[in-house]
Amino acid sequence: MSTISIITSVHDGGHHYIDEAYQSLREQKLPGDWEWHWYVQEDGRTGITDGILPRDSRISIESGLPARAAVGRTHALARATGELVRTLDADDVLLPGALERDIETLERVPWCVSACLDLHPDGSTSPGPYDPEGGPVAPGRFLDEVVEQRLSVQAATFAARRPLVLALGGWHALTGAEGVALLLAAEAVAPGEFIAEPSILYRKHPDQTTAADHYWKPAETATRREAGIQRARAMREVGWTWP
Template sequence: MPKISVITAAYGPSAHHLAEAARSVQAQQLPPGWSLEWIVQEDGDNPVLANMLGAHAHYDRNGTRLGIAATRNLALARATGALVQNLDHDDVLLPHALATLIARFEQHPIHWAVGAADDLLEDGTRQSWDSALPFGLIPAGHVNQWAEQHGGNWPVHGGGLMMRTDTLRAIGGWTGIPVDDDLAALAAISELADGWNDRTVTWLYRKHRAQTTQNSLYAGLEDTGRRIALQRAKAIRNIAGPTLSTGAAFDSDSADVEVGPNIKLTP
């Protein structure tokens, strides 16, 4: 049975909307034959979220503050699905979200897909946006070419991506930077492989004062993540080009590995 892993990096002091994210995962209407695992990884020195989550969540904690990229990657290490769906702890998946995008992977040899998103405002209203890209199949490199032509602003939101798990692991997971780690991962995957931009609104991007992008800890880094993403896309284009195949349809065994004792810790 193919499986999809929904990955959520959470941080207690700003996880005010985690319960709503949890309800949105539980409400997913999966295609026949598919199963779902929700992997929640909590960042921070003082974990507080375990009791807020039901038994359906595969929860673990960092035990220290590592940042969002490392937290997502620790969750990725526990993923056993052939596909990964990112879900930030303050965003919402609409009930048809996973089924809509899974169907695109079944129909096309793609490595990533994203649905349209409405902004979810603090008063509970939604604001929609027109897509800057055409809907449907997006050729490798097209997303980053658009970004290069528009001052390092991307027409696709990395926070809503569904990706092949093996592809995400192959590029090193979410990029290890304090901001825009999802954007830099999108830059790499979309430069290497075709994807899909779906016209269906599949998720809600919450706009609120406590979100990471408005955190004063990241003052001065507003442009750094986008610059790194552009550099990454250009480097891949220069030395690699689109060479990825889709491999076996949804037969992901990359999580089925074993490690022995760490010889560096042996006396």
């Protein structure tokens, strides 16, 4: 069997929709002999998933010291064994065909991201306003967009070959935007593609990390953005590329 490892970090307060994430994962149809395994890492040791997620041999749940999503995802990555990895936030919902499209795309390129639909509290959805066209991503496109503060994709849709993510050190040790930093690092060393068909419902709700005012303090926001930019530029300058 071939495996795609789903990587999720969950914190106390951000776990209320994780059952919907699981149900959307169960409904995924995968090609051929592919299967999924879900690696859930609690950011803390409160046991928040107890009684929510069922006993399923495809789910691996661990916990650790609270250190935010980047650390949680990287700990989950260390346990993952699949050829491919895919990010799934604990409050998002996979749309039909999402993993199948990732698997097919990653046969051609080492990483990909996809469109998503915002899911609003009233149940309505809306598309991303700046989605690029589907197909190969022009080298440096997303780096330029981050520099100009107009990133056109959600890094929460990132999928890649696991050895590439390991070689990049997993998710950048930041208090946020760790997915953007990983996306920029992958773009710096390897070709990728954008999948125009939406892969997730990106849930908007008051308890999400990015809804808190303190998350957007200007100095810290700028530092997070600059950290990802500097790493991507350094990789380009040293000339390292994914074989």
